Amino acid sequence: MRLGFIGLGIMGRPMAKHLMDAGHTLTVWNRSWPGIDALVEVGAEEGASAADVAGRSEVVFTMVGDSPDVEAVALGSQGIIEGTEAGLVHIDMSTISPVVTRAIAARYAEKGVEMLDAPVSGGEGGAVNATLSIMVGGKPEVFERCQPLFEALGKTVTYCGPSGSGQTVKLCNQVAVSVTNMAVCEALVLAKKAGVAPGTMLEAISGGAAASWQLLNLAPKMLAGDFRPGFKVWHQQKDLRLALEVAREAALPLPGTALVSQLYASLEAEGLGEEGTQALVKSLEKLGNVRVGD
């Protein structure tokens, strides 16, 4: 199949490579230069613009930053919509607003272009190892047609419903992830401040009802003082902002999510946005004047 890929960052680059490995021809484009060369070296063609990529492809993937980035690549000058005829499928794998997703899909529909929103979880490791979880919104028949492409990129592919549903599920995921992270941080500071070694506490509770991915994977990093990013604070904040926007539009209070977003804001205030989400513990440490690490 003739595919296009726009957005060749730490996620997009390995994903594009998997699609080539699956036997597809690929045209790539990036708003900035890095990322293109590595793919051109292994046989990808270089497009001149998003429109150019779209004109040479049956399916175009995007993996960029936030809602305005997808809007610009899709609908802006030299965007996907300018370069294609009816029948193209745009699969956006960025995490953006479900409202913006639906607006783009509506504009595309006027021209016969199909869109799937297909945000992922699993981070860089998931992209490199093709083990991403992919949450897909859009028309079911378009999803079915594209399913083999998703299977080259991830191990859990879930069709979530009409346009925007993939983005909504991704935001639910981020709500669950970040509030669970807060649960882990509060347990750690309580142990430390009440005089029990946090590592001993973790060992005692990890096998039971307190267990979570966050507890098993992030708590040991917090104790070791390892704040290198698996997923960065400012990316988490972007996603929580999107979740709280969707909730506000739906008149839905999410008090735990709002709280954890405030705690992350205290990290941004210290310039820690580039650290991993496990840095959330620092906000609790600051509140309680305590350090959980050794």
Place this chain on the structure above:
Amino acid sequence: MRLGFIGLGIMGRPMAKHLMDAGHTLTVWNRSWPGIDALVEVGAEEGASAADVAGRSEVVFTMVGDSPDVEAVALGSQGIIEGTEAGLVHIDMSTISPVVTRAIAARYAEKGVEMLDAPVSGGEGGAVNATLSIMVGGKPEVFERCQPLFEALGKTVTYCGPSGSGQTVKLCNQVAVSVTNMAVCEALVLAKKAGVAPGTMLEAISGGAAASWQLLNLAPKMLAGDFRPGFKVWHQQKDLRLALEVAREAALPLPGTALVSQLYASLEAEGLGEEGTQALVKSLEKLGNVRVGD
């Protein structure tokens, strides 16, 4: 070994039975009647008071309600302290205040009585199947002597440190459990209110970084409208109150824990204290005027 067991409720009864099955002789007592007969039928002796049980035992277990209950059984009229000579070990498996635990242990020390705090997690199922997680505080040499007894009751036995440390770890567990529960509830109401089937959302996120015991075990009950208790709301509230007391004494803010305790209070306001902790979702449903179930 000659053992005593005081507090024969839904947890204490199967635990006492496991100790008999392990070959120990058992004297039992309960402040109210139910629970005793079943054990006497299978060979336990009936004590006349906590003091009487203590006088006939080398190790006495308690599994009662809250801090004042343990204080009464240990130090009150006809309590353990009145019925024993030096050398007795009192193993308290109730979840109570670590401060009260240390106070009781200090009184015991004057008389040469040893105390271990050994609260558990795993609920009724864990008690019945001897798969409890047990978190132990006290002198290490006393813990070592009693370890075979713990192994008859649970599958994860962790020595946590000096007197009160088991209770502290249990409270950390409850903090992690309840804030993670809030994470699950907020993801569910967001999905529903934003137009995605909560069950589909769960399926999509359960395999990744949002995964937790709470998500995998409680969310399906929330969707099915099954609020029968594994662990009751008012027991969870008791434990959160203890955790927040410990935190306050340590001058430690725990904003997520405080928030989830307020949400549980809204359930108590509706008389739902006897429901399972998965009823937490009802507080979020009420805030957002939405129902996640079918």
